[in-house]
């Protein structure tokens with residue numbers, strides 16, 4: 446973001462003081478989301494967005510309570526995903542036409558059109574690599590993290606986002622998928638283009654305008670072909686990576702191997718889900734460490750607490766704040782508010798995670814909080830984030846290595862603390878000072 450646009454955003458952002466000020470999607474709103482959640486919890490835990498439901502005659506609703514979101518995500522028949530209509534339309538077009546469409550949606554149509562296959566997709570295709578099977582990457586992640594720390598450990602200051610939090614998931618994901626590391630800068634550009642709707646998109650549905658959509662299309666040029674080349678190469682020269690695995694595996698749920706286009710779609714989903722999310726989890730964790738005196742040393746002395754810290758920080762500062770990914774298939778009532786059939790539900794994970802009915806003193810970081818993983822940062826139920834395993838591992842290893850090699854971290858001069866626009870919580874840069882550990 447350049448200086449001009451920062452000033453523009455600063456002039457637009459306003460801390461909400463009453464419900465009428467609450468608009469989670471207006472420019473600059475990301476600077477005051479947590480104040481807005483407090484108002485929503487007290488005054489409108491189910492908050493209407495008029496005329497923005499499945500048709501202009503229907504509405505959308507922001508769901509902010511933990512109990513409601515938990516119920517919704519655990520019942521996919523009653524609250525189906527919003528992809529059902531686009532997938533129905535896609536089923537009607539020819540296979541040739543589908544080649545031109547978004548590979549992720551095309552692969553959803555054939556590999557996981559219903560919940561049963563959704564589960565199979567996770568268990569058979571992604572779990573072994575980025576879910577519970579992510580443990581196989583422990584050494585690779587540790588090396589990645591230590592190599593990055595080597596680049597700044599002899600300085601006094603680090604720009605933590607560009608020199609650490611961003612490259613960690615980029616390098617890790619490239620290794621997992623089996624992309625050459627020399628391609629990282631190009632892959633990063635494609636990754637950025639893929640998440641463009643979640644950064645620049647308008648409203649709760651993250652819609653790009655015509656110009657932005659064309660720009661995204663241009664920037665994504667070549668990605669599908671690149672993955673296709675990788676797939677062809679791995680079919681000829683198999684390696685120990687996820688793309689090779691996808692070329693060889695028999696998907697038991699369908700009793701067949703995957704097509705190149707399907708593999709392309711699975712890869713697209715990994716890239717769209719696996720970069721900025723983990724980047725911002727680590728970046729916000731650094732901020733929490735700077736803000737809580739003594740916490741760094743406490744974790745340094747007792748590394749078993751790191752996992753509790755990363756979970757508690759993802760609860761308090763959820764990287765993905767909310768998504769409009771469910772609809773109502775029948776009339777519903779939440780918190781006494783009628784939500785008719787055909788409504789779109791904007792699930793505000795971040796707000797559920799600071800819901801005082803679920804978490805005592807929700808804005809306090811408590812390392813002894815019971816069952817902290819009941820937070821909804823990765824959602825829950827059958828569609829829970831498939832990459833939670835690898836993201837958790839990256840975070841824990843990142844902090845284990847930093848705690849081992851530093852004695853503290855502190856905010857450096859010159860931070861603006863401006864957040865990226867869109868649905869993610871994270872600052873665009875974070876300058877830190879640190880003391881190198883010589884022990």
Ligand code: HEM
Pocket residue numbers: 518575714715716717718719720722723726763764765768770794822823824825828829830831832833835836
């Ligand atoms: C802190 C890091 C992360 C956060 C906060 C996060 C959060 C989420 C959330 C909230 C969802 C929506 C689930 C739902 O609709 O119920 C999701 C879906 C998804 N995530 Fe993650 N995620 C993270 C890391 C990752 C990583 C590392 C990967 C891949 C390596 C990944 C891949 C995906 C994919 C592919 C989906 C879509 C599943 C579908 O098709 O519905 N995520 N994630």
